[in-house]
Amino acid sequence: MSRIGKQIIKIPAGVSIKLTDETIQVNGPKGDIGRQIPSCLSLVEKEGSLQIQRKNEAISSRQIHGLFRSLVSNMVVGTSQGFTKTLELKGVGYKANIDKKILNLSVGYSHPVRIEPPAGIELAVENNTTIKVTGIDKEKVGLIAQQIRSIKPPEPYKGKGILYKGEVVQLKVGKSSK
Structure with a gap:
């Protein structure tokens, strides 16, 4: 059983x-x-x-x-109760904002990345570096949070990128000079 x-x-x-x-x-x-x-x-x-x-x-x-x-x-x-996933932007100049329910991300690309949430999912931005994904379907909330994170996943040398709240990036040692 x-x-x-x-x-x-x-x-x-x-x-x-x-x-x-x-x-x-x-x-x-x-x-x-x-x-x-x-x-x-x-x-x-x-x-x-x-x-x-x-x-x-x-x-x-x-x-x-x-x-x-x-x-x-x-x-x-x-x-x-609903479900919430929180994402954080780490990096110089990385910011997010909401314009008519569309999420605009500036994460180091030459153009802003725009994400439109599906029905039943709400996106909110707090202090330009924290994104909250909320909804009643746990599957959709996790999927949208993962799609946002995949735009700029954290890189292992400086730790810059989009991370889940509380996520720790194991940093690698850079090149050493002779």
Whole structure:
């Protein structure tokens, strides 16, 4: 039995779950998310909690059991609290700003890099060097944060680039002269 899959998902106040045979819809104060239920799993809703059970013991159903439980748990947390990723710009002259929901990055290229967030994702800039990516879908928030970071990943000699908050770059030793 999957250790993660057999855990019960507690549903906080203000969050409602609508189950059909093939889909799950989670509604909360931040928004709503839906997802297709795999045919090898079934969901059981009890007072204030949700449990995911396997219909059979096939390898494919055992593989997806824990994953789907984590996805549903992330849907519940996302609709009640939301998810945030914070990025920091390190480097001389590196800055970011928001213009009509479009993120403009000046990170050492000859042109500014423009990023338009997808629906459901909000970008915010604090003091020109901190970018906050927020939304209710953990998958989308992480994907957008990774796409922003991939524009200028931190380089190992000076540590300049776009980093996640709290990320430490292991600096390499430069060339030594004779």
